[in-house]
Amino acid sequence: xxxxxxxxxxxGRCRAYCTMGAIDFVAxxxxxxxxxxxxxxxxxxxxxxxxxxxxTDALYEPAPEWPRSVRSTFSNPLVEHKETRIPGRGTEExxxxxxxxxxxxxxxxxxxxxxxxxxxxxxHDIEKVAMAIAALGNITFEPKNPITGLMVDKTTxxxxxxxxxxxxxxxxxxxxxxxxxxxxxxEAVRQVTKEISTVCSFDLTCKVHPGESQEQRLPAxxxxxxxxxxxxxNGKTNIGLGRxxxxxxxxxx
Amino acid sequence: xxxxxxxxxxPENLKNDYVIFAMxxxxxxxxxxxxxxxxxxxxxxxxxxxxxxxxKTGNRFIKPDETIxxxxxxxxxxxxxxxxxxxxxxxxxxxxxADLGVSVIISGLFDDxxxxxxEAGVEPHTCEKSLGIWGRTERLPDEEIMQITTMCGHGMVxxxxxxxxxEDIKTGRCTVKEAAEELAKxxxxxxxxxxxxEALLEEIICLWGVHVA
Numbered sequence: 457x458x459x460x461x462x463x464x465x466x467x468g469r470c471r472a473y474c475t476m477g478a479i480d481f482v483a484x485x486x487x488x489x490x491x492x493x494x495x496x497x498x499x500x501x502x503x504x505x506x507x508x509x510x511x512t513d514a515l516y517e518p519a520p521e522w523p524r525s526v527r528s529t530f531s532n533p534l535v536e537h538k539e540t541r542i543p544g545r546g547t548e549e550x551x552x553x554x555x556x557x558x559x560x561x562x563x564x565x566x567x568x569x570x571x572x573x574x575x576x577x578x579x580h581d582i583e584k585v586a587m588a589i590a591a592l593g594n595i596t597f598e599p600k601n602p603i604t605g606l607m608v609d610k611t612t613x614x615x616x617x618x619x620x621x622x623x624x625x626x627x628x629x630x631x632x633x634x635x636x637x638x639x640x641x642x643e644a645v646r647q648v649t650k651e652i653s654t655v656c657s658f659d660l661t662c663k664v665h666p667g668e669s670q671e672q673r674l675p676a677x678x679x680x681x682x683x684x685x686x687x688x689x690n691g692k693t694n695i696g697l698g699r700x701x702x703x704x705x706x707x708x709x
Numbered sequence: 710x711x712x713x714x715x716x717x718x719x720p721e722n723l724k725n726d727y728v729i730f731a732m733x734x735x736x737x738x739x740x741x742x743x744x745x746x747x748x749x750x751x752x753x754x755x756x757x758x759x760x761x762x763x764x765k766t767g768n769r770f771i772k773p774d775e776t777i778x779x780x781x782x783x784x785x786x787x788x789x790x791x792x793x794x795x796x797x798x799x800x801x802x803x804x805x806x807a808d809l810g811v812s813v814i815i816s817g818l819f820d821d822x823x824x825x826x827x828e829a830g831v832e833p834h835t836c837e838k839s840l841g842i843w844g845r846t847e848r849l850p851d852e853e854i855m856q857i858t859t860m861c862g863h864g865m866v867x868x869x870x871x872x873x874x875x876e877d878i879k880t881g882r883c884t885v886k887e888a889a890e891e892l893a894k895x896x897x898x899x900x901x902x903x904x905x906x907e908a909l910l911e912e913i914i915c916l917w918g919v920h921v922a
Contacts, residue, residue, distance in 0.1 A: 472873035473895065475864055503865050503895050533712075533764055533863045533897055536784070545863075546711065551786075552734035552812040553835040565837070572715065573855060574864040575848050625864045628711075642840070649844040657715045658840040664833050674836055688839040689720050691819040692713060695826060696834030697804060698812035699738060 457493050457504055463514035464490040470515060473507040475499065475531075475625060476576055499576055499625045500528035523618045526579075529602065530624035537602045546628045547600050550661045550694055557702030563632055564676035565661030566641055571626035572657040579606070579627075580620045581652040586613030586629050588648035592640055598630040635675055639683040660687075712862030713788075713816035713900050715839045717855045720818060722909065727797045727817040727825075728900050729753065730788040731809070738810060739783050745809040746781040752807060753789030754778070756800040760790035762899015770893045770903070777899075792904045794825065801829035853913050857906050861896035870895070878914055885910050 459479075466489035471479045478497035484490040491514070505515045520528060529535050530545045537545075548556065549565060559565045568585055571577030582603065589595055590613035597604040597613070608616050613629075633641060638660070645658060662676035671678040677687055713728045731749040733742035746763075753761060754774065762768035766780040781787060791797045797815070804813055815822050819838070826833055842849065849855060850868045858866045874888035883891070889906040893899075 472870045473867055474869065475867045477867070477869055501865065503867065506897075507895060533865070548732065548734060549711070550835045550837050551730075551732055551814050552737070554812055555734040555737050559835060567711065568843075569711070569715075572862075572864060573717075573842065573849070573859050574866075574868060575845075645843060652844050655842050655844040655846055655848060657711075658843055659711055659714055659837055660840055661835060661837040663835045677836075677838060680838075680840060685840045688715075688841065689818055689820075690714075690716055690718070690723050690816065691822075691836055691838040692711065692814055692816045693819075693822055693826065693833045693837075694812060694814050694835040695801070695831045697809070697831065698734065699808075699810035 457498055457500060457502070457515060457517050459491045459493055460514045460516060461490045463512040465512055466490050467511060469509040469511070470504045470507070473504045473509065475501050475503050475574055479504065497623065499531040499623055501531040501625050502528070502534065523622055526606070526619050526622050527624055530627050545602065545626060547598055547630060549630065550692065552698060553663065554694055554696045555698035555700065555702055557704060559632060559661055559663045560704050561663055561665050562635055563663070564635055564638055565630070565632050566638070567628050567630040567659050568645060569626050569628045569657045569659070571624060571654050573655070574625070575655045576623050576625055577627060577654045578621060578623045579615050581654050582627055582629065583613065583615040583620065584652055585645065585648050585656065586615070588644045589613065589629065589631070589641060592637070592644055595631055595633070598632065601628060601630045603627050603629055635679060638676060638679040642680060642683045642685060711837065712898060714837055715859055715862060717852065717859045722856065722905065723818050724821070725792045725794065726902050726905050727791040727815060727822070728788055729791065729797070729800060729813065729815045730786060730900070731811045731813045732786040733783060733811045742783045742811055743781045743785065745811045746785050746787045747778055748807060748809055749804070749811065750778045750781065750787050750789070752803050753800060755803065756791065756796040758789035759792050759902060759904050760893060760899045761788065762897070763787045764898045767897055768893060768899030768901070770890055786898065788899050790900060790902050792902065794821070798825050798829045801825060801831055805829065805831050853909065857892060857909050860901045860906065862900065863896070863898070865895040865897060866892055866901065874910065875913055875917055878910065885914070
């Protein structure tokens with residue numbers, strides 16, 4: 457996002473809407489105070505523009521060139537990724553699992569959303585976490601996730617070097633793993649997040665398994681608890697109304 | 710993306726905060742699903758949601774409900790937010806009855822949501838939980854601010870906007886309700902719960918001082 461300083465009257469209304477706190481005020485060449493967007497910190501999310509608070513329409517977003525273009529594709533939920541055709545920065549993940557069967561019994565979905573909440577992440581930190589997970593060996597990152605599309609080596613998690621210094625509001629490293637790998641991945645994330653300069657939100661998905669007890673029905677959550685993680689009290693539940701329902705060989709609910 | 714997961718809060722203030730949403734699966738049941746998603750929104754409307762939205766069009770604080778409903782597309786993700794348990798149960802039962810064939814997801818306090826599902830006659834198929842925030846957590850603002858901003862999972866509600874709204878309330882420039890609705894506007898999908906924001910702001914303004922330049 458940029459500010460047309462010839463139009464800006466320095467009223468400051470846009471400042472609070474900036475998700476990255478990247479709008480500041482500077483003396484313009486003509487002795488006036490004008491808004492200025494720190495281009496290194498701005499993630500091109502478009503919130504300040506869409507808020508329609510600028511009385512002189514001074515905010516504008518030039519068409520971004522590569523590699524800056526990754527900022528808006530990951531940060532502005534109105535921009536649809538060509539890989540997923542989903543607006544936003546992730547995939548359908550568990551939302552359509554009743555139809556796609558992406559996560560089956562004996563598996564878990566794990567996702568590390570870098571930069572969330574509202575801190576933002578640069579790709580060098582995203583790469584650090586992806587590589588730490590990949591170093592465990594035999595990790596398949598979700599092929600439809602746009603982050604995976606930016607990896608030049610999907611076995612090591614190495615990202616395209618051209619994007620490493622780009623900053624996005626958040627980006628999700630996503631994978632499906634056998635249940636028994638959950639503790640090792642949690643430990644890898646625990647260690648590598650000591651070395652990053654931002655935050656991430658970590659989540660875990662599990663198909664409801666056959667069984668009576670909570671531990672039998674949602675074994676991934678029990679494994680995470682045993683790995684020393686406190687799961688939140690709230691969560692997300694797909695209620696299986698999608699059709700055609702994915703039928704897993706013999707053990708689908 | 711998990712845009713309704715990772716909402717921060719206490720079990721007490723997350724009570725009565727439910728998001729029900731729907732989407733079709735790309736390449737599976739996508740074609741023609743816009744009509745089903747439209748019907749989903751119409752069902753939501755029957756049970757008086759506190760917010761309604763489609764990521765493609767916007768939420769009810771920036772677009773009329775009729776526009777949101779009329780503009781659904783096959784790739785839409787459509788949402789209704791509720792603050793009343795009984796309405797949630799009725800909405801879930803109505804969705805089961807309608808048998809739209811699109812995937813339906815509900816977010817909220819896990820055990821309570823599963824009780825609601827049981828009462829509505831629907832069964833959990835797949836579940837997702839947050840393992841919390843990791844990394845440089847010292848960069849985060851106060852927990853009270855995050856409880857408001859994380860209601861928009863895409864991070865469209867800026868920490869500084871909450872601070873500004875607190876300042877505006879304290880200096881009489883707006884009411885708590887007006888501030889909550891202003892905070893709901895940037896959350897394009899309409900998953901932000903303005904009633905919960907209002908309650909959280911009421912708590913914050915009792916505790917926070919304010920600096921007016």
